[in-house]
Amino acid sequence: GAGVSQSPRYKVAKRGQDVALRCDPISGHVSLFWYQQALGQGPEFLTYFQNEAQLDKSGLPSDRFFAERPEGSVSTLKIQRTQQEDSAVYLCASSPGTSGTGELFFGEGSRLTVL
């Protein structure tokens, strides 16, 4: 597709369930980011991939959060044993290069609600 695609758009999980969120970046984009956006807040960085290498995971809030990008394209963010505080919109973004001056292209996000 032309843009960054995320699925599912909406996910409701019971506390304790595991969830997996998928991101299809723009074809050929080297960099891929995951952000978490709580209601009324700005996006908060979670993790960064350059191709298949996870270069920065300093924003992952706990070891229940895990991300992968095994072939350097599609990425999955997995949250184990979900808690209510995990409720947020999870945004994926990609960019063609690795420069700090480049534009990030965002998907519409996956809204997770944990009951």
Add this chain to the structure above:
Amino acid sequence: GDSVTQMEGPVTLSEEAFLTINCTYTATGYPSLFWYVQYPGEGLQLLLKATKADDKGSNKGFEATYRKETTSFHLEKGSVQVSDSAVYFCALTRTQTGANNLFFGTGTRLTVIP
């Protein structure tokens, strides 16, 4: 550490009014500065950017100037339209990581009424 302080909203303006949304930053080194916009039901998209001091970014009638002396990057538009109603985020690159990882402000919701 790096941070962005953004004018709190919400902001409500009449069509054709002048808009300013304030943004100040704290950063080591020389970050690039950005304004992203989120229209209702859509993903974040880049509005404009500036990569060094005194640069002016502009797009769709919006402007912002990278002011190193005041560590500011205020967003302005001379005459807003109803279609400008959205949430606006000021952001900078996290220089410590060396990558284009963005650090965002909390966002300012703008509503323009006819």
